[in-house]
Amino acid sequence: MTPGELALASGNHTPVTKFILQGFSNYPDLQELLFGAILLIYAITVVGNLGMMALIFTDANLQSPMYFFLSVLSFLDICYSSVVTPKLLVNFLVSDKSISFEGCVVQLTFFVVHVTAESFLLASMAYDRFMAICQPLHYGSIMTRGTCLQLVAASYAFGGANSAIQTGNVFALPFCGPNQLTHYYCDIPPLLHLACANTDTARVVLYIFSALVTLLPAAVILTSYCLVLVAIGRMRSVAGREKALSTCASHFLAIAIFYGTVVFTYVQPHGSTSNTNGQVVSVFYTIIIPMLNPFIYSLRNKEVKGALQRKLQVNIFPG
Structure with missing residues (x-):
């Protein structure tokens, strides 16, 4: 039986009005170190992603669908990291680590919206690479500004729908104590x-919809990249192959990191991992990955590095 079911069996029917985010309370000696490290990572995340967005919007050489999607990816990284990290940082500094019931609903709602939207955005980016490499003659007529906006809107629509289902699935259940959440933010499994x-039905809903919003985009991504690799293999130009592989390698690395951690957290069987392992994996995809994405795309992309060099030369050495 879960702690909640034990509380119900014991006759404690007091509705929960707040949750206590235990977070990393098992490591009291590391609180200051963790606060400093996570604050630094969050600052790099915000500055790096805002810088990527500003660079893309202001450089004439980066006005293509691929970079438009990359700017949206940076926006999503800032959003879902900001849903979680500021509250975590505050909890390192205060003794009251509670979050209201309503605040927990809001945090989970916005977190699921943005994580799901990122999953579908990564699929849109894979489709964009497929069109650019496999259908270059039709690329300009199909991947228009309107198409890109529709794909982003669809990503958010899927995010909103999944969030409504998942959040409703969780908070339709009664919470009557205990209220000690073994996590640093309001996540579905804890x-x-x-x-x-009884949460059996709720867990089935969690697994089904988590699998759908993970595996459907993953199928699009894998199909797109299989076709892309075939097309790259047929290219006669060595320079063309290297450029295509460089662009796709950055995207595929970001995809592998993102989907690997999400699948580990939400699609695995119940009870197959400890709370500590779950928190470590969550730190990776809620805090680390949003920081890494700008570096993954910029360090392996000659056009982004060239745009950054031009901006630095204009600002540091004007005239």
């Missing part, structure tokens, strides 16, 4: 662990 009811 919340289900506290519910004062």
Whole structure:
């Protein structure tokens, strides 16, 4: 039985009005070090992604669908990292690590929206690379500004739909105590662990929709890149192959990191990992990955590096 079911069996029917985010309380000696490290990572995340967005919007050589999607990816990274990290940083500094019931609903809602939207955006980026490399003659007529906006809107639509389903699935359950959440933010698995009811149906809903929003984009991505690799293999130009592989390698690395951690957290069987391992993996995809993405794309992309060099030369050595 879960702690919530035990509370219900013992006759404790007091509705929960707040949750206690235990976070990394098991490591009291590391609180200051963790605060400093996570604050630095979050600062780099915000500055790096804002810088990537500003560079793309202001450089004439980066006005293509690929970089438009990359700017949206940077926006999503800032959003879902900001849903989680500021509260975590505050909890390192205060003794009251609680979050209101309503605040927990809002945090989970916005987190699922942006993580799901990123999953579908990565699929849109893979489709863009497929069109650019496999259908170059039709690329300009198909991947228009309108098409790109529609793909971003669809990503957010899927995010909103999945968030409504997942958040409703969790908070339709009763919570009557205990309220000690073994996590640093309101996430679905630890919340289900506290519910004062049988959660088997809720877990099935979690696995089904988590699998759908993970595996459907992954299928698009894998199909696109299989076709892309075939097309690259047929290229006669060595320079063309290197450029195509460089662009795709950055995207594929970001995809592998993102989907690997999400699958580990949400699609695995219940009870197959410890709370500590779950928190470590969550830190990776909520805090580390948003920081890494700008570096993954910029360090392996000659056009981004060239645009950055031009901006630095204009600003540092004007005239």
